[in-house]
Amino acid sequence: MVLCCCAVMMLAHTTFEVRGQGDRWAGRTITGIAYFVSGVRTAQSRQFSLIINRLTTAAEVQELNQALQSGGQDELLRVLSKMNAGRITIGNGVGITANAIIATQQDSGTKLIVLYERNVRFAELRSGARSENYRFGYAELFIGTGGNQGMLIPAAKIRLRDGNTWEVEDFGTFPARLMGLTVHGRGPR
Numbered sequence: 001m002v003l004c005c006c007a008v009m010m011l012a013h014t015t016f017e018v019r020g021q022g023d024r025w026a027g028r029t030i031t032g033i034a035y036f037v038s039g040v041r042t043a044q045s046r047q048f049s050l051i052i053n054r055l056t057t058a059a060e061v062q063e064l065n066q067a068l069q070s071g072g073q074d075e076l077l078r079v080l081s082k083m084n085a086g087r088i089t090i091g092n093g094v095g096i097t098a099n100a101i102i103a104t105q106q107d108s109g110t111k112l113i114v115l116y117e118r119n120v121r122f123a124e125l126r127s128g129a130r131s132e133n134y135r136f137g138y139a140e141l142f143i144g145t146g147g148n149q150g151m152l153i154p155a156a157k158i159r160l161r162d163g164n165t166w167e168v169e170d171f172g173t174f175p176a177r178l179m180g181l182t183v184h185g186r187g188p189r
Contacts, residue, residue: 025052025103028185030112030141034090034152036176046091048152048178050114050141053086056100064100064115068160076158077135081117088116088139090154096137109144118155133157134171141181150178 034048056064060083067079080099089095100115116137134155141150155171 025101025112026054028052028183030143030181030183032148032181033179034176035179037174047089048181049087049089049095050098050101050112050139051087051089051095052098052101052112053084054101056083056085056102060100061102065160065164065166068158068166073133073135073158077117080115080136086114088114088137090152106142106144109142109147112139112141112143112150114139114141115158134169138168139178141178143181143183148181150181152176152178 029052030050032048034046036044036046063079064076067075071078083099084097085101086098087095088098096116098114098116100113102113102115104111104113114137118135118137134157136156136158137152137154138156138158139150139152142148153168153170153175157169157171159167159169161167
């Protein structure tokens with residue numbers, strides 16, 4: 001399988017727009033289409049929805065970073081599982097908890113980073129599949145002028161590089177493309 005490093009992001013808490021932004025994004029829903037392209041399967045598109053209850057605070061981002069530094073993915077998963085910032089749904093169903101939602105201001109709008117605990121299926125655990133090591137889901141949404149798109153990695157592994165940079169690795173497939181993202185709800189866009 002081809003491993004692809006799909007995203008690298010800085011986690012210096014000073015770059016996140018966490019102060020005063022909770023009110024701006026709280027109560028918002030972002031919808032669109034997730035387009036999956038896999039090697040052996042035909043391409044699929046599914047409905048995508050992100051319900052934002054609140055943004056992850058700078059202190060929580062620092063806590064996630066420290067967890068990854070001190071205990072790797074296991075510690076990151078333990079800390080992340082106690083957080084709840086919203087809900088992410090791919091396809092039909094109720095979805096799962098979006099544990100962390102982080103907003104950063106970009107030149108042309110806002111970048112939302114979503115990190116969630118992936119549901120590892122029983123068959124993966126029973127067979128000892130390599131995919132069980134990819135315990136996170138990760139998404140980047142670009143909202144603003146010239147954007148309203150993003151990418152989704154349904155099975156990701158996260159490592160720390162250079163002390164404050166997260167490296168996100170996809171489980172051998174291409175990330176899904178998020179298209180036609182629309183923001184619904186109260187407050188200014």
